[in-house]
Amino acid sequence: MSVVSYEIKNTVGIIRLNNPPVNALSYALREGIIDALDTAQSDESKALVIYCEGRTFIAGADITEFGQPPKEPTTAMVVSAIENSSKPVIAAIHGTALGGGFEVALACHYRCALSTAKVGLPEVKLGLLPGAGGTQRAPRLAGVEAALELITTGNPITASKALDLNLVDRVVDGDLLSAATAYAQELIDSNAELKRVGDITIDPASAPAELFEKWRKTIAKRTRGQISPQHIISCVEAAVHLPLVEGLAKERKYFTECVQSEQSTAMRHMFFSERLSAKVKDLPKDSSVRDIKTVGVIGGGTMGGGIAMNFANVGIPVKILEISDEALQRGLDLVRKNYQITVSKGKLSQEGMEQCLSLISGTTSYNDLAGLDLIIEAVFESIDLKKEVFAKLDEVCKPGAILATNTSYQDVNIIAEATKRPEDVIGMHFFSPANVMKLLEVVRCEKTSDEVINTTMKLAKTINKIPALARVCYGFIGNRMFRNYISETQRCLIGGSSPEQIDSVMHAWGMAMGPLSVNDLSGIDISYTARKTQTAEQKGEPASYCIPDALVEMGRMGQKTGAGYYRYDRETRAKTSDPVTMQLVEDLAEKHQITRRPISDQEISDRLIFALVNEGANLLSEGIAQRPSDIDVVFAYGYAFPVFRGGPMHYADTVGLKKVYESICEYRDRYGEDIWKPAPLLEQLAREGKTFKEWGEEQE
Ligand code: 3H9
Numbered sequence: 157m158s159v160v161s162y163e164i165k166n167t168v169g170i171i172r173l174n175n176p177p178v179n180a181l182s183y184a185l186r187e188g189i190i191d192a193l194d195t196a197q198s199d200e201s202k203a204l205v206i207y208c209e210g211r212t213f214i215a216g217a218d219i220t221e222f223g224q225p226p227k228e229p230t231t232a233m234v235v236s237a238i239e240n241s242s243k244p245v246i247a248a249i250h251g252t253a254l255g256g257g258f259e260v261a262l263a264c265h266y267r268c269a270l271s272t273a274k275v276g277l278p279e280v281k282l283g284l285l286p287g288a289g290g291t292q293r294a295p296r297l298a299g300v301e302a303a304l305e306l307i308t309t310g311n312p313i314t315a316s317k318a319l320d321l322n323l324v325d326r327v328v329d330g331d332l333l334s335a336a337t338a339y340a341q342e343l344i345d346s347n348a349e350l351k352r353v354g355d356i357t358i359d360p361a362s363a364p365a366e367l368f369e370k371w372r373k374t375i376a377k378r379t380r381g382q383i384s385p386q387h388i389i390s391c392v393e394a395a396v397h398l399p400l401v402e403g404l405a406k407e408r409k410y411f412t413e414c415v416q417s418e419q420s421t422a423m424r425h426m427f428f429s430e431r432l433s434a435k436v437k438d439l440p441k442d443s444s445v446r447d448i449k450t451v452g453v454i455g456g457g458t459m460g461g462g463i464a465m466n467f468a469n470v471g472i473p474v475k476i477l478e479i480s481d482e483a484l485q486r487g488l489d490l491v492r493k494n495y496q497i498t499v500s501k502g503k504l505s506q507e508g509m510e511q512c513l514s515l516i517s518g519t520t521s522y523n524d525l526a527g528l529d530l531i532i533e534a535v536f537e538s539i540d541l542k543k544e545v546f547a548k549l550d551e552v553c554k555p556g557a558i559l560a561t562n563t564s565y566q567d568v569n570i571i572a573e574a575t576k577r578p579e580d581v582i583g584m585h586f587f588s589p590a591n592v593m594k595l596l597e598v599v600r601c602e603k604t605s606d607e608v609i610n611t612t613m614k615l616a617k618t619i620n621k622i623p624a625l626a627r628v629c630y631g632f633i634g635n636r637m638f639r640n641y642i643s644e645t646q647r648c649l650i651g652g653s654s655p656e657q658i659d660s661v662m663h664a665w666g667m668a669m670g671p672l673s674v675n676d677l678s679g680i681d682i683s684y685t686a687r688k689t690q691t692a693e694q695k696g697e698p699a700s701y702c703i704p705d706a707l708v709e710m711g712r713m714g715q716k717t718g719a720g721y722y723r724y725d726r727e728t729r730a731k732t733s734d735p736v737t738m739q740l741v742e743d744l745a746e747k748h749q750i751t752r753r754p755i756s757d758q759e760i761s762d763r764l765i766f767a768l769v770n771e772g773a774n775l776l777s778e779g780i781a782q783r784p785s786d787i788d789v790v791f792a793y794g795y796a797f798p799v800f801r802g803g804p805m806h807y808a809d810t811v812g813l814k815k816v817y818e819s820i821c822e823y824r825d826r827y828g829e830d831i832w833k834p835a836p837l838l839e840q841l842a843r844e845g846k847t848f849k850e851w852g853e854e855q856e
Pocket of ligand 1: 231
């Protein structure tokens with residue numbers, strides 16, 4: 157069946173697009189639109205409506221086509237053909253008109269949208285910029301500042317906001333095609349002019365050079381290290397000063413640069429990885445799903461409260477269980493405080509907050525959890541305590557309830573065996589702050605049923621999380637790998653570096669904060685306490701933890717005590733270097749007979765990131781992670797790994813696995829096999845000249 161059809165109703169020509177699932181602007185669609193426009197120029201129609209079947213208006217260019225040679229007609233040609241049509245063209249928008257899709261709409265002479273629709277130019281999230289006139293037409297309609305906001309954030313806006321900004325002409329309810337056809341008829345009857353957005357000029361006085369300079373500085377901070385946001389500003393500036401054709405040429409030049417960049421390749425990889433990670437490889441297609449209408453959370457601490465908020469935010473009632481009325485009240489107060497912060501930032505209305513809070517209740521009795529569909533345990537990380545909790549849940553919960561644990565590293569199989577229904581037990585590992593971080597690590601136990609896995613993976617989407625499936629091991633995917641990053645940080649520190657060097661290298665590499673500043677922020681005592689219950693093997697060699705242990709024993713827990721690796725001003729929290737730390741590092745190096753030497757910036761970033769990659773490769777061979785791209789999802793959405801690097805496994809592919817492997821062999825020769833043992837899969841792929849991506853595709 158053709159993806160584009162054309163028919164005339166009365167005197168309105170309807171160009172109907174049907175390219176499921178999201179009407180992406182593929183080659184076939186572009187060709188179909190051009191053909192329909194051609195036909196329409198010489199038939200009896202007097203106006204044209206572009207209408208999409210299915211759940212949405214065109215959601216953008218077909219992202220799978222990027223990286224391949226462009227095939228004509230290009231999106232830019234489609235857009236130009238629409239704008240130059242001799243008959244008025246009206247875009248009928250529902251769902252999400254995004255990227256190239258919204259650019260098609262902007263080239264139309266009139267735009268009408270369903271009140272539920274959203275429009276936007278999200279290309280920046282793919283390391284791109286709108287490449288079919290978006291940077292030229294949006295500022296002509298909405299003004300420079302509004303266009304900059306729309307294009308540099310990439311966030312979609314509602315139809316009513318778009319109406320306010322002049323980006324759509326009419327908002328309608330009910331049947332969209334009827335409303336758009338009626339609108340077209342009105343335009344025909346009133347002999348309305350062809351409103352070509354490209355003909356609008358922008359008053360240069362409304363957008364002086366200083367305005368763009370201000371935006372460049374702000375955006376450089378907000379999108380540190382990324383190329384496309386700066387190019388977007390230059391394109392919008394061009395819209396002010398250049399005629400459309402020249403502005404479009406500039407936009408094309410920058411678009412081409414972006415689409416060929418490693419950054420955009422990485423961000424497009426993340427787009428598809430994020431969607432793939434929700435798919436479970438060995439799950440039968442007909443696996444059923446349980447209805448989750450009510451949820452319980454055990455533990456009202458920071459984590460438990462954050463978890464509860466996720467459900468309340470999407471309208472699912474949730475009950476928090478605590479051991480005493482006081483602890484419960486503290487937990488509920490914390491949740492209220494978190495919502496109030498969101499309200500104060502203007503991200504939630506007061507009514508919205510009250511609505512969410514009305515869905516969160518508390519209890520101190522396990523019996524009150526009896527009828528709930530899902531219970532998530534979020535108590536202190538003690539295996540004995542968790543076993544106790546699950547034994548109680550087994551007693552009270554109704555048959556069919558899913559029993560989940562939020563443990564970060566405990567053995568979920570052992571927890572499951574504390575019940576008589578291990579098939580209903582699963583790990584749901586949220587990342588702190590649980591109401592903010594997008595990742596949900598779903599941990600399947602040996603006996604977890606397909607139905608429970610399927611339900612949990614689907615539920616992640618309901619609560620706006622991105623799931624990644626793991627099997628049981630110490631730390632699962634994220635924490636098991638992250639441990640290596642942290643241990644390597646410590647080895648660099650004791651081996652010759654300083655906290656300032658390590659943090660500034662990793663910050664410049666793209667991390668939001670350097671690892672030691674993060675440790676100061678979260679509290680050095682957390683891992684110190686965890687180590688108390690670990691075996692010597694779990695702890696690893698002393699060089700990887702002796703510095704934080706000593707800091708904690710000196711009362712330096714990080715920001716909360718005014719000192720950790722750095723010293724902090726109590727009032728302003730301003731950070732300064734502290735010679736005490738360096739003295740401690742030097743003393744401990746001597747104690748452990750480590751000769752300190754200068755370590756280059758390159759070596760620091762290589763060692764920290766390759767430590768992640770090597771362990772990632774082990775997780776893949778062991779079957780703990782389903783695919784390399786799932787690991788990338790874990791790091792991008794659970795550990796704020798910079799998306800423009802594409803996650804550790806994608807990054808390793810861009811460096812070249814041979815080079816990564818050879819570096820790891822060099823570290824092994826220098827530091828010993830106990831610390832750096834090249835992963836067999838990495839060695840194999842390096843030898844075969846393959847990438848993780850190719851290996852992952854072979855395994856699908
Ligand atoms: C652009 O337009 C550049 C132009 O300026 C310049 C041109 C010269 N292409 O997300 P979902 C697939 S850049 C190809 O689960 P939802 C997706 O992979 C583009 N495939 O659904 C998935 O496949 P699968 C600017 C696409 O309802 C399936 O569709 N546009 C595309 O949760 C369902 O997707 C964007 O960045 C695409 N453009 O959300 C918008 N979009 O089933 C990107 C989706 O095999 N898209 N797929 O896993 C979205 O944001 C969301 O998909 C959307 C629907 C909100 C539309």
